[in-house]
Every structure is written in C-alpha cells, then in structure tokens.
Amino acid sequence: HYAPLAAFRQVRSADLPPDVRAGLFAALCRINVLYMVKRAGSGHLGTSFSCQDLVSWIFLEEVNADLDIFYSSKGHDVPAFYAALAGLEQLPFEKLHALRRLGGLPGHPEVHIPRLEANTGSLGMGISKGKGMLLARRFQGAATRVFVLTGDGELEEGQIWESLASAVAGRMDELTVVVDHNKIQSDTWVHKVSAIGDIAAKFRAFGWHVERVDGHDLAAMARTFAALREVRGQPKVVIADTVKGKGVSFMEAFGPDDKFYDFHSGAPSDERYRLALDELTEEGRRRFQAAGLAWPKLETYEHVVAPSSPAPRQMLVAAYGRELIRQAAKNERVVALDADLIKDCGLTQFAEQYPDRLVECGIAEQDMVSQAGGLALKGMIPVVHSFSSFLSARPNEQIYTNGTEATKVIYTATLAGLLPATPGHSHQSVRD
DSSP states (O other): BBHHHHHHHHHSOOOHHHHHHHHHHHHHHHHHHHHHHHHHHTOOOHHHOOOOOOOOHIIIIIOTTTTOEEESSOOTTHHHHHHHHHTSSSSOOOGGGTTSSTSSBOOSSOSSSSOOSSSOOOOHHHHHHHHHHHHHHTTTTTTOOEEEEEGGGGSSHHHHHHHHHHHHHHTTTTTTEEEEEOOOOOOHHHHHHHHOOOOHHHHHHHTTTEEEETTOOOHHHHHHHHHHOOOOSOEEEEEEOOOTTTOOOHHOOOOTTOOTTSSSSSSSOOHHHHHHHHHHHHHHHHHHHHHOOOOOOOOOOOOOOOOOOOOOOOHHHHHHHHHHHHHHHHTEEEEEEEEEEEEEEOHHHHHHOOOOGGEEEOHHHHHHHHHHHHHTTTTOOEEEEEEEHHHHHHHHHHHHHHTTTTTEEEEESOOOOOOTTTTOGGOOBBOO
C-alpha cells in the first residue's frame, strides 16, 4: 500500500502552518518508504524513518530548488529522499515502484537521479563535497546554501573531522550540516561501538556554530533553521535528536541492553509490514483529522511471490562464522576486528562466544587495519572484517604498511566482486 501523488498535492496546496504541512507530508512519506523497501525486498527503514521529518522540512521549507543544495552524506536514508522528492514532483512518482531495480532507483544515492547532488554510501565524504560545491558557486558568483545530512555513526569516519577546520577558516556560512543523531548505527548503540562524546562541544571546538533540536518537533525545527539564517561568518551544524525507526513502535523499541538493532537494513516480514502500515496509517489519519483534511485512500500493489529457487547447500557468511569460531577455539591468539558489520560479516556467534576477543572498531576502516597491525606486531593473529568495497580500497595504505612489517594479518572481505547489485555502486567492489 502506498500514498498516491494526489495526497501529496492535497497537503502541498492546503492553507496550513508550515510545521503542520511538513508533518502531514512526512506521514505520507513514511508510508511510501515502507512500501518501497517491502516491495524491493531490501533497503534501510530505521535511518529513513529517523530523518524523514528533517528531510521533509528542509525540502519543503528551507531549500530553493533552483539555488540551494541538499543531500545525504550517509546515503542509507535515500528512500526518505525518494519519497519526499516524488511527493514534491521533483522525481517521477512512478519511480517509487522500482527501488533497487534496473532502470529504477538505486539503493544508495547516485547523481543521475534528479536532485541527488552527490554519489554517497561510502561514508564520511559529504561535508568535504559540500565545501567543494559552495566553493564552486563562489567562483561562479552565485549565492548558494548547502545542506548536508550526516549520521552520528558516520561521525566515526576520520574524514568528517578533517573536513571541519578549513570550513571555519573559509568562513563558510553557506554550509549547514545536519546530524541525524538517532544514537544507533548499523548494529547497535553508537556509544557501545565508538563513543563520540559531546558532539556539540566537539563542533564548537572547531569553531562551528551549533544548534540542537528535537528532530521530530517540526515547530522547533522551524525556529532553529530561522535562527541559523542570521548566523554570519561561521559554518553551522544542527544536532537533531531523533529516534531510529520513528513512527513504528517495534522499530523504535531498542533497549539499552539489546544487542543488535533489527531494522537497519532488510525488508520486514509480511506480518511486520502489516503492523507497521497500521501504525503509520493510524498516525497519518490522526494528523490529517487534526488539520481538517480528509485522509486519502491508499493505493494498493498486489505482491506476487516469485517461485523459490533451490536453497543453497550452505550460506557462505554463516559457514565462515562457524569456521572462525573453530579456529579461535584452537588458537587463543586469534582476535576478530569489525567495522560495524557484525551481522553482515558473520560475527554474531563469535561475539557471544568470545566477547573479549572481538574488537569493535566502528565505521573507521583505516583505524581498524592499523590496530590489526599493532596486534600482529605483538604476537596476536588479527582477523579484520568489513565489506570488500570498504576494506580493499580505503585502508589500502594501512594494509600496505602492515604487509611491509612481515606480520600475519588476515583480511576477510565480505561481498567481494561485482555483487551485490541492489545497494548501488558504493557497495560494489569492482576495485577488487
């Protein structure tokens, strides 16, 4: 089920306060994000839901489509962007039916899609790209504002912090970074992986102007962004406190002692899809009724289940995980290092069986590989894990240095080669 274009037109044309209009728009977008991911069979619901209110507000009320620039640095949240752009008719609405399909919409942002300003998905690059874009506009004599959405897990990437100082030196007040601070990264709580501490204090220490806002309070958002327009001579950051999976109770429900978050990636089961749709529909009806508007009839898509293919004899990642445990049992020097991909790299059982021999490095591949080098220099056998696209390229120099030391480091690169196709170019390790 999805909200039709007519519903978005009704909201956009209604005489409503901006925060109310953005709330209605976001409610429709969440239904369509759920639809896109379920139909595609994969995608990122948690982060799309956490930033949907921010994305809706910025597109509706902050950016001038002819002048300003807005994009996501993390890229996981691209379904939220697709839903908003289709609702604004800046992206063909029928494209929503083709998420992660050939000729459709890629699983991470790509510049050939209208209004997607940069290829993202490989984390940490967005602020740097934003600085380049605004410098280009300065050279061209154009007045342009650049808005970059980042994730709090993404702040573990070193390039983020490299990018901050020169923005201050360049007095880049055209630049606004928005941190989707939902406090959960791919697998678990950010503070359990790589505690980033007081984000506001860190940005202030670099010389940035900092605002903080409830990322689901649209009236507060209006006040915050209005205040930012008056700031001169400094780059700006908005730390938006959000909830991963916002709008669906069981996607929001992740306790402090829970191990792994279930809704970062992948499509929900049929039962969970129905439960999520019911909650989003109920909230949408409530908002529309409060605004004096009629709730639209949702369009339906009949889901046809394709014939199942013969099951593989063995799932590679699961088999790898079992073998790693076997090796660890035989040799106490074996230590596993991970870059926030425990489930994807087959390390869940290892984490339970050998928690003291798992080093969770967060989204910081260069740091992880150099830590492995240090472990190897002092007699351990480190086994390094990430997606191949992020392990074979970004820390290549660190891998080279480890190699020159003639120590033993094992690198396990999951999803190597040309596949998977559906996440898009950023996760395809054609560099192998």
